[in-house]
Amino acid sequence: MDRRRLGLGGLLRHPLTVATPSVLVMLAFFFAPVVITVVYSFLTGELFQVSRPITLGNYESALTLDVNRTMALNSVIIGVIVATVTVAVGMPVAYWLHFSAGRWATPVISLVVASMFAGYLVRIYAWRTVLGTNGVINSGLSGSGLIDEPLGFLIFSRAAVTIAELHLMLPFAIVMLYAAIRPIRLDHLEAAEDLGSSPSIRWRRLILPLMAAPMASAWMFIFIVSSSDFVTPQFLGGLDGQLIGTQINRYFRESGDYGKGAALAVLMIVFYTVLYLLIQGGLRMAKLNRIEWD
């Protein structure tokens, strides 16, 4: 018989107590909707409803329709570009903020966070002002005599969606990577320097290994958010910049075919899960998945 006495403090600090609210929230707002979506994906869609018989037709449609493949490819291309560029830019910024910015670190990171305060749609519309036919870039180039006709590809294109997503996602990358790099002490760099390592070796053999897992997490997060976006493509995408989220939205909100929409959504979840497992596997093989700070 366990005779240990559990005090109030101990009870509140018990792992089960601490984890319970998060677990309940995840069960209610993540796990349950995912289960419902999976169930829907195997049922026959009617008008804004699903019913029996059970079918694989939704998956067949999702996998064979050209439009789905086109939009999925767009999503992957834009997601990879946005995630890679934002992490590549965010990492040096985080490094500078932590090791070199000194008293500027707080104001700069505050500005990065403040840039997210402007509404999502406001920032998308701002890009229209910048990239538009009569926008800042075209007017500037035209005024300086560099172009005779406005550059039409700047807006309502895959390029426009990519540029806007880069802008929307970069603050997230910087904040995530800055939070991850803070435990690395200057002592580590100084010790490496004292041992004769050059800046590139310090970057390659000290910083990157320690930051690999956080960078992978940031990459994955930004990839998921940017590749599944359906609002930015609506405002900036034209006909060649539509992403897979747009098609899912149409199934759910226009045709009311919950079965097909759910099948596409489940395939996206599966794709993201496989990608996540591959990244984790890669980190594990490179022995970069578990970092001991002390």
Place this chain on the structure above:
Amino acid sequence: MAFTRQVRLLLALLLSFTLFAAACGDGDDSSDTDSSEDATEEAAAEEETGDEAEDSEAAAGAGGEIDYLGWEGYDNFFGAADGPIGDLGITFNSTYMGAPSDIASRFASGGGEGIDLLAWTSANHAQYRSIEGTLSPITEDEVPNLKGLVSQFNDDTWNQFKDDDGNWLAIPFSFAPLGITYNSTAVEPTSYADLLDPSLTGRVGIPDVPGLHVQAASAALGYQAETLTPEELEEVIAFMQEIWGQARVLSPSFGDIIGLLNSGEIDAAYGGYPGLGAFTENPDIKTVFPSEGTFSFVEVYSIPAGADNREGALAFINAMLDPANNATINDALAQATTVSDAIPLVSEANAELYPYDDLDGFFAENSVMTLPGGANGVGMGEFIEQYGALAAGG
């Protein structure tokens, strides 16, 4: 595992609170345990409260609170207290939708309980009738102003508004024919064919409103969108494909289209209604009904079967069909009135936008908006898949 005294004390407090709350009840059945003195005091208080409620009701009218679900702006045109519906004493508890499908999906999942009034678009209404039991039929006695509707709406020429018994499921209060909205300094189209002019390549805006496209193409080709066959759908898609080849952008809304016309991003929009020009200071933004034919969207009110305040909703709808009120709201919306006696009352600007002079002739040639119903093998799902392919540049 044992608990310390602190934990036992906490548990005891929680138990005591639970028992105390249970003993108090919700107040409705507490009179059973009241002493006679308490009961007398409570009766006096109730009488006083009742008097106040009566006074309040008399002051506010019989409208009460209406739980509204629908387009933003169709719920409270004149303010709760002032203006023509002030006497009804209606206050709105409103939920606005992003698309008409929000109504259908909500009712299909059983989430429509307690909603008193819906405002949506007739094309969607025709589809949503398949969700049985969601709407409460309305008789003409319940909304006396229905008799003032323009004859095509009153007769339900297009089988959009009434059930098989002749009772109203959707009451039209506003409409607008759709056409080509354009910047007249750049182009003067008169037909969809004009949009194919090489000078407009990459200068046409396409609203991302699938229902609009299936109806526009069907109307242009002489088909009924509601009863499309697979062969007709192929032609509809081919028609759309040709015009979409000229497209610069797939725009999320009519408001966005106006912004694009104003900023010079596009010169014409495949889809748009005359009132759109009223929402911009630019007099060069105009709308033409294409020679291939047009169609109208019709805004309607419905009352769900589970409405708590059906009387209030009926009173509101009746007020909205009052000629003076209807003219005022359609002036504000820059849309056309559905009420005959409101036609002479609309503003000069509104009268210039719509074919009030010959509504009979106009409606003889042009229908109202419908969506594929699936009767001949083409439902909205079949259309959306092809639409998605076009939207992805296919």
